[in-house]
Amino acid sequence: MLEDFSQHVLDIAENSINAGATWVDIRITEDCAGGWLYFEVKDNGKGMDGDTLLAVTDPFYTSRTTRRVGLGIPFLKQLAELCDGEFEIESAPGKGTRVWASFRYDHIDRPPLGNMPASLISLLIAHPDVQLVYCHSFNEKKFIFDSFELNRVLGNIKEVQNPAIACWLQDYFEENIETLKHHCE
Numbered sequence: 276m277l278e279d280f281s282q283h284v285l286d287i288a289e290n291s292i293n294a295g296a297t298w299v300d301i302r303i304t305e306d307c308a309g310g311w312l313y314f315e316v317k318d319n320g321k322g323m324d325g326d327t328l329l330a331v332t333d334p335f336y337t338s339r340t341t342r343r344v345g346l347g348i349p350f351l352k353q354l355a356e357l358c359d360g361e362f363e364i365e366s367a368p369g370k371g372t373r374v375w376a377s378f379r380y381d382h383i384d385r386p387p388l389g390n391m392p393a394s395l396i397s398l399l400i401a402h403p404d405v406q407l408v409y410c411h412s413f414n415e416k417k418f419i420f421d422s423f424e425l426n427r428v429l430g431n432i433k434e435v436q437n438p439a440i441a442c443w444l445q446d447y448f449e450e451n452i453e454t455l456k457h458h459c460e
Contacts, residue, residue, distance in 0.1 A: 279389025
């Protein structure tokens with residue numbers, strides 16, 4: 276099983292990119308007052324037909340030829356159900372895919388967020404041509420990052436491969452996510 280939400284984000288976003296997505300929207304919503312954590316990844320990839328959509332939650336289904344199992348989506352679904360939440364996946368050929376899950380915020384089996392900044396930076400470095408949008412919410416407060424804006428500031432998104440810029444981004448993500456957490460306490 277994947278150990279934290281940052282690993283699930285990385286796995287699902289990689290699935291999106293491998294399906295031809297040029298845009299991936301990642302949303303983590305921590306509704307402390309309501310007692311829920313919501314996870315959502317949307318993309319504009321090639322999408323899936325109905326048969327594939329039904330099969331992706333089976334751990335023994337994969338479209339890859341390198342491994343005979345695909346565990347990311349089944350693990351996310353199992354985790355949501357284990358944490359008294361729900362899991363949804365919507366897709367259509369040519370329309371992209373949306374993966375959504377909810378988790379009881381205070382459930383003992385809900386994993387931590389993990390190192391979300393590191394997962395986001397990994398995606399940016401590995402896939403600089405993909406527009407990555409990340410929205411993290413605590414109650415009513417939001418932090419939104421869009422790689423399109425970063426590209427505008429840097430002049431070339433591939434500059435994130437520069438260790439100094441990657442370190443700055445790590446600090447930027449951590450600082451903004453931590454600032455949100457203070458609104459929950």
